[in-house]
Amino acid sequence: MERFQDRHHVWLRSREHGLYLHADLADGSSVYLHPYRATARAAWAVHVLHHFDGHMLMLHNAANGRYLAASTSPWAATAARFGLGGGNRVTLRDLDRLPMFAAGWFPIVSASGDVLLGHASDRFLRAIDRGDGNGVTVEVSDSRRPNTPWVVEAIPPIDSIPRLPHLVGIGHIARAIRFVRAERASTDGTFPHVAWACFEFTGRSLFNLRIELARRLNFAVVSDVIMCVRAGLFGRLTPLITDLPPNNVTMEIIVVTAGTIDANELRFPNFVFCCCRCLSSPAMADARAAAAAIAARHGVGQNPSRR
Missing domain, CATH: 3.10.20.90 (Phosphatidylinositol 3-kinase Catalytic Subunit; Chain A, domain 1)
Structure with a gap:
């Protein structure tokens, strides 16, 4: 649990695909993968719940506050195992009770230092490169599968309340x-x-x-x-x-x-500052180029398209 400090913010990047986990703000209930990380949609706030002499990790998005979740029902696990669809779906949900195991995750640090995110249903959070950015599931897995590990990247806090977007997104809604x-x-x-x-x-x-x-x-x-x-x-x-x-x-x-x-008590993620600093390094430039190549190959745009 040392990778996840309570109330801090993190990015979750797929080790295999170089894409970040985003919340879809258009529908408010789904997630997707994208190479762009300098956005609140890609920032996840850590909520550690202490219960039964143990710890359960929960993650809520910095853009809409909703919690990363998956079904814990026996039907869901069986449906996912036999490819029936729906049972392995990852969603965003409200936290209506405690503990709510649908939003419960149990991080396991692999030998490489990456993190496997085990779900309360005995499945793992997986990133699958389907080309449309929607390949996020929970499935029975193990550390030998290349599309299970996630890189947890800490986002530093900003010292003051950030400026709000100025007169943008006016629209007629x-x-x-x-x-x-x-x-x-x-x-x-x-x-x-x-x-x-x-x-x-x-x-x-x-x-x-x-x-x-x-x-x-x-x-x-x-x-x-x-x-x-x-x-x-x-x-x-x-x-x-x-x-x-x-x-x-x-x-x-x-x-x-x-x-x-x-x-x-509020904490604001300084994702813009961190991106400007970190992405200027040669290592991060290589990582960004790799992610861009993956996105271009599968038609995923470089600029965030889901508002």
């Missing part, structure tokens, strides 16, 4: 925004129904949404508004740092005030 201040949470982490308010917001701009929330909550300083999402009752707060997804699904925003205890 309208969605309902339910919002509440973190200070109104009960001791069990829930929010009373009367604490929530709702309005319709048009566009995808996170910058504009913060201005609107600051106005509605009477913030004197707009930058004191930190917008967070929480995937399920037991999900950890995830600060929003990218524009809103391209859909009209209702969003629940928990507003944290800068400088408070809740705000000080």
Whole structure:
């Protein structure tokens, strides 16, 4: 578990294919592989759960807060084993209870230093190069199979709240925004129904949404508004740092005030800075070229296409 420090962020790169695990923000429930890593979609926050005198690893995405998961039902394992489809699907889910073994992973460090991500269903997270970026499954496997190991790359934190994307992704999508201040949470982490308010917001701009929330909550300083999402009752707060997804699904925003205890517990991944520094090295340049060659061979674009 030393590769996964609680509340820190990591990238997960397939050793065999050189592609990174991404969350699909368009549907909010699937994952895919892509060579590009300087994005919140490729950053995963570590959530270590201590239970039964042991530890269970959970990973939630830095863009939408949802947890990497797979089915733990006996049917799913049997379906995957016989190639029936559906049983080996990797998804993003809300954390509605603890422990939730569907989102539970157990890292095993291989002799090479890579990590095998075992699932609670006795299967392993696998990357399969299908050419469309969608080859992420959980299947019965072992360390001898080349498409099982993952390289865990630590993402350093940023020292301050990052600047929001400025007036981009405006669009014409309208969605309902339910919002509440973190200070109104009960001791069990829930929010009373009367604490929530709702309005319709048009566009995808996170910058504009913060201005609107600051106005509605009477913030004197707009930058004191930190917008967070929480995937399920037991999900950890995830600060929003990218524009809103391209859909009209209702969003629940928990507003944290800068400088408070809740705000000080938040952690922001400095993936842009790290990419600029690391990708300038010869070793990382070679790795990037290899990933680009794989992507070009199979028609996967270099720029992120899934918003």
